[in-house]
Amino acid sequence: MKEISKIASNVKASTTITVDSLYKQMKADGIDVIGFGAGEPDFETPENIREAAHTAIRNGHTKYTHSSGMPELRKSVVHRLAEDCRIDYAPEQIVIASGAKHNIYVTVRTLINIGDEVILPAPYWVTYAEIIKMAGGVPVIIPASEANDFKITKTELEAAVTERTKLFILNNPSNPTGMLYNEKELRDLAETCVNHDLYIMSDEIYYNLVYDGKKFTSVAELGEDIKERTIIINGVSKTYAMTGWRIGYSASNLELANIMGNYLSHSTSSPSTISQLAAIEALKGSQESVVTMRNEFEKRRNYIVERINAIKGLSCRKPDGAFYIMLNLEHQIGKTLGGKVINNSDDFSLAFLENGNVATVSCTGFGIDNFVRLTYASSMESITEGINRLERFVGV
Ligand code: PMP
Ligand code: GLU
Secondary structure, eight states, X not given: OOOOOHHHHTOOOOHHHHHHHHHHHHHHTTOOOEEOSSOOOOSOOOHHHHHHHHHHHHTTOOSOOOTTOOHHHHHHHHHHHHHHHOOOOOGGGEEEESSHHHHHHHHHHHHOOTTOEEEEEESOOHHHHHHHHHXXXXXXXXXXXXXXXXXXXXXXXXXXXXXXEEEEXXXXXXXXXXXXXXXXXHHHHHHHHHHTTOEEEEEOTTTTOBOTTOOOOOGGGGOHHHHHTEEEEEESTTTTTOGGGOOEEEEOOHHHHHHHHHHHHHHTSSSOHHHHHHHHHHHHSOOHHHHHHHHHHHHHHHHHHHHHHTSTTOBOOOOSBXXXXXXXXXXXXXXXXXXXXXXXXXXXXXXXXXXXXXXXXXXXXXXXXSEEEEEOOSOHHXXXXXXHHHHXXXXX
């Protein structure tokens, strides 16, 4: 048989999704496993949103919509971006897709020609690197250290720019690190993008999950020149506990939004109509549940960070947002744990799952070794038990 596409053959499976499937299968098999793997809020989607979906079905909203999303949903996104992020867009600049992951895919496909370089700070969410390759682009990685809170500087960004650079990917707050760039840091990075004529894809899906009263700044609110070249990525999965509903959105200049709409018209036709109607309620209805969930996440973050830093030989930084922590394994490398020599974070993650019954994600897929990512998007009870198991596993 003839050769399969080289680009497709080179795509690696998502490590986060792989761990999640394994965890869910173990649970279904009756194994007492704790999930610190995929970043999926354990909360149920708020009742008013679920009710909106029931109403949609009852009222017969079961047909295709505009391929870039229902006008009413695009208006709801405009409303939320203005209210929460102080940025003005027209509804035509908003593109709704089947999850933010899908928006990212369509954005990268819209911008990248074969061989274009895309700058990606590491640790990065695993999907960015693969999507760049799926579009024929070249990821240019800038490693960010734990000592610098896993953030890059303007000087580092400048040094990575070449003639071929087209796009800079920023994820703020970050998955997997939970760290937040402040306004000054963002202004510096934005200046480089403007000076070198780069697009910036700013994935702000965790913008509502920022703790300690810190202020979230969207890169697009920093001025017209940066807004013109910014593609904001966002969605309802994290803020409203709606991972399974598959609704994401982008906000960009009109030219890009129109091209993305054309692309979507041939790939999905439109996202699920029922989910779109539920997302309107999420974005326009009461935001009380968002505050309740955020407060709960903050409590869990405080607990998990304190517990981990009290374990000899383990440590983590206190993240500003999202629902992840980076567990530093520096002092575990070379040890034998669960009967296995730990040479890297893949070994640790696998041994901890097999012998400690806790699912975590090795950070090698995020472009950094000697760390595993733990999510605290699970109940306090599970977090407590998971950390007890971690303590036992590393032998303290
Ligand atoms: N961006 C980041 C940084 C994420 O962690 C996720 C996780 N799902 C997504 C985008 C995609 O979200 P979704 O497709 O569920 O909207
Ligand atoms: N984004 C979440 C994570 O990083 C969910 C899984 C995925 O979409 O990759 O765990």
